[in-house]
Amino acid sequence: MTPLCAGYTSLPHGELATREHQVTVSGPLRSNPTRQQRRNKGFARDDFPIDYDRQQVTCPQGQVSQGWHGSCPTS
Secondary structure, X not given: XXXXXXXXXXXXXXXXXXXXXXXXXXXXXXXXXXXXXXXXOOOOHHHOOEEOOOOEEEOOOOOEOOOOOOOOOOO
16 A cells, blocks of 8 residues: 655654544654764764653653653653
């Protein structure tokens, strides 16, 4: 079957689809072209697990955020 559309997913749209329509959207996220990633220094976006139910993000060193404002961690 040929997909009807193609592109990148986004955190806000995925979270909205789950919350409002009880569906899971999966697909590639846009690349993370930060200076740290290009130089292979520091942490990348994928190093931070996101818990949408608790609205928390955990850093690679184990620190957990206190939550976020808005519907997703990028708000």
